[in-house]
Amino acid sequence: YVIKGTKTSFHYVINLLHRLFLNRFISVLVVEDTFNSMPFVTRQLRHWQLIVHEAATGADALAILGKHPEIKLVLTDYHTQGMNGTDLIKSLREKRSKEDLAIIGISAINEKSLAARFIKYGANDFLTKPFAPEELLCRVNQNLEQLELLTKLREMTYRDYLTQLFNRRYLFEKVEKQFHAAKSAGQQVTLCVMDIDHFKRINDAYGSHSGDTILRTIAALFAKHFPDFITFRLGGEEFGLIAFNTSFELTLNRIEQFRTSLKNTPMDLGHPVYVTASFGITDELTDKLDDMVQAADRLLYLAKQQGRDQVCS
Ligand code: GH3
Ligand code: MG
Ligand code: MG
Ligand code: MG
Ligand code: MG
Numbered sequence: 001y002v003i004k005g006t007k008t009s010f011h012y013v014i015n016l017l018h019r020l021f022l023n024r025f026i027s028v029l030v031v032e033d034t035f036n037s038m039p040f041v042t043r044q045l046r047h048w049q050l051i052v053h054e055a056a057t058g059a060d061a062l063a064i065l066g067k068h069p070e071i072k073l074v075l076t077d078y079h080t081q082g083m084n085g086t087d088l089i090k091s092l093r094e095k096r097s098k099e100d101l102a103i104i105g106i107s108a109i110n111e112k113s114l115a116a117r118f119i120k121y122g123a124n125d126f127l128t129k130p131f132a133p134e135e136l137l138c139r140v141n142q143n144l145e146q147l148e149l150l151t152k153l154r155e156m157t158y159r160d161y162l163t164q165l166f167n168r169r170y171l172f173e174k175v176e177k178q179f180h181a182a183k184s185a186g187q188q189v190t191l192c193v194m195d196i197d198h199f200k201r202i203n204d205a206y207g208s209h210s211g212d213t214i215l216r217t218i219a220a221l222f223a224k225h226f227p228d229f230i231t232f233r234l235g236g237e238e239f240g241l242i243a244f245n246t247s248f249e250l251t252l253n254r255i256e257q258f259r260t261s262l263k264n265t266p267m268d269l270g271h272p273v274y275v276t277a278s279f280g281i282t283d284e285l286t287d288k289l290d291d292m293v294q295a296a297d298r299l300l301y302l303a304k305q306q307g308r309d310q311v312c313s
Contacts, residue, residue, distance in 0.1 A: 016141075019048075019141055019144075019145075020048070020049050021049075022144075023048055023049040023050045023144075024049050024051075025051075026050055026051065026072050026073075026144060027050070027051040027052075027053060027068060027070050027071045027072060028045060028050050028051070028052055028053070028071060028072065028073040028074070028075065028140070029052075029053045029054075029055060029061060029064055029065060029068075029071050029073070029074045029075070030042050030045065030052060030053070030054050030055070030074075030075050030076075031054075031055045031058065031060075031061045031074065031075065031076040031077065031080050031085075031088065032054060032055065032056055032077075032080070033077030033078075033079045033080055033106070038054075038075075038077065041075060041106075041136065042054060044133050044136055044137065045075075045136075045140065048137055048140070050140075053068060053071065056081060057080060057081040057082045057083070058080050058081065058082050058083025058084075058087065058088040058091070059082055059083065061074070061076070061080075061088060061092075062088075062091055062092070062095075065092065065095065065096070065101075066095070071101070072101065072102065072144060072147055073101070073102040073103070073104065073140065073143055073144060073147075074092060074101065074102070074103045074104070075103075075104045075106060075127075075140075076088055076089065076103065076104075076105060076106065077105075077106045077107075078105065078106070078107055078108075078111065078114055078118075085105055085106075085118065086105075086117055086118060086121045089103055089105065089118065089121040089122050089123055090121050090122065092122070093121070093122035098122060098124060099147075099150045099154075100147075101147075102124045102125070102143035102144065102146070102147055103118075103122065103123045103124055103125075104123060104124065104125045104126060104127060104139060104140070104143060105118030105119075105123040105125075105126040105127075106126065106127045106128075106129060107126060107127075107128055107129065108128070108129045109128055109129060109130070114126075115128065124143055124146070125139055125142075125143055127139060157169065158170035158173075158174065160219075160232075160233040162212060162215060162216060162219075162233075163215060163216055163219035163220075163233050164219070165219050165222075165223060165231055165232050165233045165239070166230060166231065166232040166233075167232060167233060168232070168233075168234055168235060170232060171232050171234075171240070171242075171289070171293075172289065172290065175230055175232075175242055175289065176288075176289045178244065179242070179289045179292075182244050182245070183285055187244055187245045188243075188244070188245055188246060188247065188248065188283060189242065189243070189244055189283060189285060189292070190242070190243040190246060190248050190251045190252075190281065190282070190283045191240065191241070191242050191243075191281070191282055191283075191289075191292045191293065191295075191296050192240060192241050192242075192243075192251070192255055192279055192280065192281040192282075192296060193234065193238060193239070193240045193279065193280050193281075193293065193296040193297055193300050194222070194238065194239045194240065194241075194277050194278070194279050194300075195237060195238045195239075195277060195278055195279075195300055195304070196214075196215075196218065196237040196238075196275055196276075196277050197275065197276045197277055197278055197304075197308040197309060198308075199211065199236075199237040199275075202214060202273070202275065206269055206273070210269050213267075213269065214267045214269075214273070214275060215237060217267055217268075218239070218262065218267075218275070218277070219231075219233060219239065221258075221261075221262060221265065222239055222241070222258070225254070225257075225258045225261070226241050226243075226254070226258075228243075228246075229241045229242060229243045229246075229251075230242045230243075234293070240293070240296070248283040251281070252281055252311065252313055255279055255281055255311050256311055259276075259277065259279060259309065259310070259311060262275065262276065262277055263275070263276045263309060276308060276309035277309070278300055278303035278304050278308045278309065278310060278311075278312075279299075279300060279303060279310070279311040279312065280295075280296040280297060280298065280299030280300030280301070280302070280303060280311075280312050280313075281296060281299065281311060281312070281313045282295045282296045282299060282313065299312040299313065300312065
């Protein structure tokens with residue numbers, strides 16, 4: 001339909017082949033309508049290599065979506081059993097946002113205002129029956145591509161480009177919320193900051209490109225050592241971690257272990273280079289997360305003053 005039926009640019013064909021490959025890993029949900037036109041849609045989507053779930057009623061659709069959080073797109077008609085399409089969209093949107101799940105509403109040609117209503121209730125797009133298979137596939141593609149773009153954008157927003165650790169923005173936009181929730185729940189929160197010792201000397205001796213390599217290596221070691229905690233880059237050669245609901249003593253011990261392991265791990269610049277780091281760690285809860293970071297920073301400063309390569313608590 002897509003390639004043979006109409007004139008298609010070379011670029012578009014390449015794009016379609018790429019989609020065919022990607023689709024094998026993407027799940028979609030089709031909510032069947034009461035007039036039985038959906039088997040056609042299901043068949044088309046399976047041709048298109050997508051993993052297709054089918055729901056017979058609105059309640060079914062909600063249950064399936066709850067069980068399969070990996071579903072990326074829902075196609076629903078207005079006339080579904082038990083619940084109409086717009087009510088279904090409203091319920092779906094309470095669970096999954098537009099940036100996380102694409103919804104395409106399907107309306108008939110004689111239901112003029114329905115397309116607008118679908119969009120108002122939270123659908124990303126709509127199709128008007130009767131539609132060509134080609135239009136169905138183009139709209140499904142477009143919506144999947146938009147979701148993928150948003151996911152990529154979100155990754156870029158919250159990750160540090162050099163080290164791929166979470167960045168400052170993630171800490172103060174996302175972790176801040178977790179911090180307040182943990183506080184209200186009476187949970188233990190431990191925050192640690194780490195600063196590489198005499199990093200300027202490394203840059204001066206080996207160049208900033210080698211400095212970058214070392215920062216990446218240290219970040220990877222840090223994240224690997226603490227897979228159960230949130231690790232981030234605060235900026236420059238300063239990193240941090242936050243641990244929820246873990247004993248302070250245990251976290252402190254693990255930081256000590258990491259400090260020792262780091263100083264004994266050769267950085268590979270073609271020849272071995274050794275680095276150390278200083279740490280400040282606190283579990284004293286503050287009003288804002290930033291105040292806790294600053295408290296840990298003061299302890300870190302103390303560790304530097306007392307000779308570096310140590311943890312201050
Ligand atoms: P101290 O032990 O007191 O922390 O000494 P230091 O030299 O590590 O501290 P200082 O703050 O004087 O210098 C930090 C250096 O880290 C200077 C800066 O150029 C370097 N740096 C910061 N970010 C990056 C980066 O992304 N890549 C590289 N290569 N160097 C960086
Ligand atoms: Mg400094
Ligand atoms: Mg430093
Ligand atoms: Mg710095
Ligand atoms: Mg520094």
